[in-house]
Amino acid sequence: xxxxxxxxxxxxxxxxxxxxxxxxxxxxxxxxxxxxxxxxxxxxxxxxxxxxxxxxxxxxxxxxxxxxxxxxxxxxxxxxxxxxxxxxxxxxxxxxxxxxxxxxxxxxxxxxxxxxxxxxxxxxxxxxxxxxxxxxxxxxxxxxxxxxxxxxxxxxxxxxxxxxxxxxxxxxxxxxxxxxxxxxxxxxxxxxxxxxxxxxxxxxxxxxxxxxxxxxxxxxxxxxxxxxxxxxxxxxxxxxxxxxxxxxxxxxxxxxxxxxxxxxxxxxxxxxxxxxxxxxxxxxxxxxxxxxxxxxxxxxxxxxxxxxxxxxxxxxxxxxxxxxxxxxxxxxxxxxxxxxxxxxxxxxxxxxxxxxxxxxxxxxxxxxxxxxxxxxxxxxxxxxxxxxxxxxxxxxxxxxxxxxxxxxxxxxxxxxxxxxxxxx
Amino acid sequence: xxxxxxxxxxxxxxxxxxxxxxxxxxxxxxxxxxxxxxxxxxxxxxxxxxxxxxxxxxxxxxxxxxxxxxxxxxxxxxxxxxxxxxxxxxxxxxxxxxxxxxxxxxxxxxxxxxxxxxxxxxxxxxxxxxxxxxxxxxxxxxxxxxxxxxxxxxxxxxxxxxxxxxxxxxxxxxxxxxxxxxxxxxxxxxxxxxxxxxxxxxxxxxxxxxxxxxxxxxxxxxxxxxxxxxxxxxxxxxxxxxxxxxxxxxxxxxxxxxxxxxxxxxxxxxxxxx
Numbered sequence: 001x002x003x004x005x006x007x008x009x010x011x012x013x014x015x016x017x018x019x020x021x022x023x024x025x026x027x028x029x030x031x032x033x034x035x036x037x038x039x040x041x042x043x044x045x046x047x048x049x050x051x052x053x054x055x056x057x058x059x060x061x062x063x064x065x066x067x068x069x070x071x072x073x074x075x076x077x078x079x080x081x082x083x084x085x086x087x088x089x090x091x092x093x094x095x096x097x098x099x100x101x102x103x104x105x106x107x108x109x110x111x112x113x114x115x116x117x118x119x120x121x122x123x124x125x126x127x128x129x130x131x132x133x134x135x136x137x138x139x140x141x142x143x144x145x146x147x148x149x150x151x152x153x154x155x156x157x158x159x160x161x162x163x164x165x166x167x168x169x170x171x172x173x174x175x176x177x178x179x180x181x182x183x184x185x186x187x188x189x190x191x192x193x194x195x196x197x198x199x200x201x202x203x204x205x206x207x208x209x210x211x212x213x214x215x216x217x218x219x220x221x222x223x224x225x226x227x228x229x230x231x232x233x234x235x236x237x238x239x240x241x242x243x244x245x246x247x248x249x250x251x252x253x254x255x256x257x258x259x260x261x262x263x264x265x266x267x268x269x270x271x272x273x274x275x276x277x278x279x280x281x282x283x284x285x286x287x288x289x290x291x292x293x294x295x296x297x298x299x300x301x302x303x304x305x306x307x308x309x310x311x312x313x314x315x316x317x318x319x320x321x322x323x324x325x326x327x328x329x330x331x332x333x334x335x336x337x338x339x340x341x342x343x344x345x346x347x348x349x350x351x352x353x354x355x356x357x358x359x360x361x362x363x364x365x366x367x368x369x370x371x372x373x374x375x376x377x378x379x380x381x382x383x384x385x386x387x388x389x390x391x392x393x394x395x396x397x398x399x400x401x402x403x404x405x406x407x408x409x410x411x412x413x414x415x416x417x418x419x420x421x422x423x424x
Numbered sequence: 425x426x427x428x429x430x431x432x433x434x435x436x437x438x439x440x441x442x443x444x445x446x447x448x449x450x451x452x453x454x455x456x457x458x459x460x461x462x463x464x465x466x467x468x469x470x471x472x473x474x475x476x477x478x479x480x481x482x483x484x485x486x487x488x489x490x491x492x493x494x495x496x497x498x499x500x501x502x503x504x505x506x507x508x509x510x511x512x513x514x515x516x517x518x519x520x521x522x523x524x525x526x527x528x529x530x531x532x533x534x535x536x537x538x539x540x541x542x543x544x545x546x547x548x549x550x551x552x553x554x555x556x557x558x559x560x561x562x563x564x565x566x567x568x569x570x571x572x573x574x575x576x577x578x579x580x581x582x583x584x585x586x587x588x589x590x591x592x593x594x595x596x597x598x599x600x601x602x603x604x605x606x607x608x609x610x611x612x613x614x615x616x617x618x619x620x621x622x623x624x625x626x627x628x629x630x631x632x633x634x635x636x637x638x639x640x641x642x643x644x645x646x647x648x649x650x651x652x653x654x655x656x657x658x659x660x661x662x663x664x665x666x667x668x669x670x671x672x673x674x675x676x677x678x679x680x681x682x683x684x685x686x687x688x689x690x691x692x693x694x695x696x697x698x
Contacts, residue, residue: 033523040519041531044512044575048535052572055553056545062552220448227445241680242449248676249456250633252653253669257455259661260462265471267458300452329437358542360636365657375544382548382640395545406540410533 056399063392066171068116069163072109073100077167085164088157094143097163101128102136119173120162121185127153158185174393179203199377203397206373209291210356214303216296217352218345221303225344228304229311240308247301255365258294259285291367298362299355303348310344350409354402374398456673463666470663481667491664493645494652500563501648502631505570509627512571513578514620520579521586532579539576546573547640554641561643569637574627581626585619585690615693618686625679632675 070077075096083089104110110132118125130151137146147154165187176182176189180197184190191197224243228236246254261268262284269281284290314337322332360375374394381391426438466476485491520532538546550569551560559565593615597607635650642651649668656665 034525035523037519037523038525040515041523044516044535044579045531047512047568048538048572048575051550051568052538052546053534055549056541058553059545059549220451223441224445224448227441239445239449242453244680245677246452246456248629248680250650250653250669250672250676252633252635252650252657253459253672254456256653256657256661256665256669257459259657260459260470260666261455263471267472270472297452297455300448329433354540358544360544361654365654375542378544378548379639382551388552391548395548398542399545402540402542 059392060396060399061392062388063174063396064170064172065389066116066166066168066173068112069166070169072104072113073097073163073167076100076163080160080164080167083160083164085161086157088155088160091142091144093160094147094154098135098137098143098147101132105132105135116166117162120166121158124159124162127151127159161185174389175396177390178393178397199394199397202372202374202377206357206398209288209295209371209373210353212292213295213299213356214349214353216292217300217303218349220296221300221307221348222341222345225304225307225311228308229314236308243301243304246297251298251361254298255294255362258290258297258366262290262293285366286368288367288371291363291371294362294366295356295359299352302351302355306347306351307341307344310341310347314340346412347409350405354405354409357398357402357405459666460670460673462663463670465663465666468663470661470666481663484664485667485671488664490647491652491668494647494649497642497646498632498649501566501570501646502628504563504567505574505631506624506628508567508571509574509578510620510624513575513623513627514582517579517582517586521583522591532583535579536576538572543573543634543636547637550637551640560641561646563646566638566641566646566648569641570631570634571627573634573637574630577626577630578620578623581623582616582619585616589615618690622683622686625683629676629679 073096076093079093079096080089083093101110101113104113110128114125114128114132117128131147131154134150137143144155153159162185165183173183177192177196178199180192180200181189182192182196224239228239231239260266263269264281264283266284268284269278272278272282273280284293318336318340319332322336323329327335357373358375359373360379363371363373364376375398378391378394378398381387381394426435430438461474462470462472463481464477464479465474465481466478516535520528520535546569550565554560554565554569559568589612593611594607597611598604602610633650634648635654638646638648638651639654642648647655649672653665653668656662
């Protein structure tokens with residue numbers, strides 16, 4: 001493939017003597033070569049843009065999308081455009097609303113309107129449904145009197161303010177809810193109602209669990225990488241197999257293995273009881289402990305590999321120099337060797353942390369309700385409650401946190417062994 | 425190396441370090457081995473001590489319609505997804521290495537991004553986007569999704585290989601009279617093949633182990649092996665799971681050995697060129 005293009009790119013220099021300077025002809029040939037090779041990227045670029053970037057883009061727009069009132073009550077909103085907002089609007093607005101609600105009656109639109117207005121003020125759902133049942137109005141009666149007769153709330157200023165407020169094409173509602181915030185009747189950002197304030201907790205839990213796993217991986221990975229880097233290639237390759245085989249083994253196999261080990265009658269509990277450390281089996285599964293153990297087990301190779309590749313490049317002469325100059329071993333390790341491993345610690349740490357944040361399978365299978373991270377709630381809102389707005393907003397939060405950390409990783413630590421990163 | 429004149433502290437450090445690393449490697453390695461014998465357990469509990477030797481769980485795996493369907497689905501989806509990722513990824517890598525244009529770094533980042541974006545986000549986004557197009561619950565959608573997840577591995581490994589590839593070899597072959605097709609198959613391909621194959625292995629492993637996106641996109645008829653394992657672990661963990669796990673462990677060992685062989689081959693070839 002490359003040669004086919006290569007030769008054809010080399011040949012078509014325009015014939016000499018047509019008056020064009022060589023420089024120009026070369027540049028033209030160069031441009032043609034570039035176009036031909038660039039064209040090879042097109043198929044993949046198209047597939048990724050259409051089937052990956054676009055879906056993610058549209059998911060993120062769902063998080064700020066606010067179509068219910070905007071699309072279903074366009075005439076009412078148009079009338080409210082010139083409304084001063086200090087008193088209930090005039091007859092035209094009532095008429096438009098009555099007509100549009102009547103048109104929406106019996107279709108999913110009315111439910112969408114009711115649900116959306118209910119979010120502004122609990123109770124508006126029944127107001128809308130009750131009103132819709134009595135529509136359409138008699139054209140002879142003024143719409144204002146008729147609607148107020150159906151429910152006095154239509155005569156209140158707050159009701160119209162709510163419609164006006166909910167009428168924008170975009171809403172920050174879900175994004176604010178994802179950080180436990182809401183907008184009150186005055187349009188101010190306030191803390192969400194007590195019983196809906198869960199997402200900051202989930203976000204902090206996600207960060208906290210990722211941090212614990214990362215620290216454990218570092219504590220276990222550092223000695224392994226250190227020893228491997230100090231051994232001969234033959235020996236370190238042998239140790240590498242112990243790191244790489246788990247790495248290549250299916251995550252589900254490893255989760256199943258930990259269930260076997262950590263269950264009440266499992267080998268770990270048996271060993272603890274045999275050693276006399278406990279009389280009855282400990283609960284090791286479906287809590288934080290089980291999730292931490294399995295996640296550290298799954299992610300440890302991602303820490304060892306970048307650490308090892310950095311340590312392999314550290315020349316032993318600096319340590320030797322420090323020792324020969326009389327610096328005590330631990331001090332020279334800390335002052336001379338350790339700082340040189342920092343790029344590896346940064347790369348491995350960020351890699352593990354980033355992967356942890358997106359974890360879904362391991363907490364879902366090995367954790368209880370208190371171990372579920374952000375990913376669980378995204379899946380929950382997509383599949384169970386079909387609240388796509390909330391799923392989209394939480395996705396945006398997770399995506400933003402991931403990309404931010406990844407940019408730090410790519411900017412400062414380079415692509416050290418990124419190829420080992422497996423999407424899990 | 426431990427010198428004969430090492431002090432007691434050095435000795436303690438030497439053995440302590442090795443002991444510690446041994447324990448950590450045991451933590452990594454043993455849990456995987458523990459599940460293998462249980463797949464041969466005669467009774468239906470996933471725990472020790474075993475009551476006897478039996479192949480019944482392998483028989484169960486081979487005869488149960490659900491597991492057979494899952495294996496079939498995995499054997500359809502993963503190879504196709506890998507092939508797609510390898511072809512598209514290799515073409516794009518050649519382009520990325522040899523062409524120069526503004527925004528190349530950004531485009532590379534976009535092509536590699538499926539590796540970085542959390543899988544749940546990918547799953548939800550594809551689910552909501554594919555559903556109206558009739559691509560959920562279809563092999564087409566699943567293969568496409570798995571291929572996209574595998575592409576970054578192909579692109580990273582193949583671009584890395586191509587960057588070390590001396591394009592003068594291609595010019596030499598052409599100047600010696602080989603036509604472009606011969607040159608590609610006799611010179612270029614053998615040199616970059618290890619990169620393509622190891623990228624393909626990563627892509628295959630990713631697809632063959634993929635649960636999350638599959639949970640969102642696949643209908644029950646398209647449940648892949650990991651999807652079926654996920655359901656099995658969640659609902660009722662039986663020794664069949666151990667049998668499947670054992671098969672998967674053998675498979676990953678084979679993949680690891682292939683990769684190791686490729687790495688050594690590449691090392692030898694680099695050595696020969698020097």
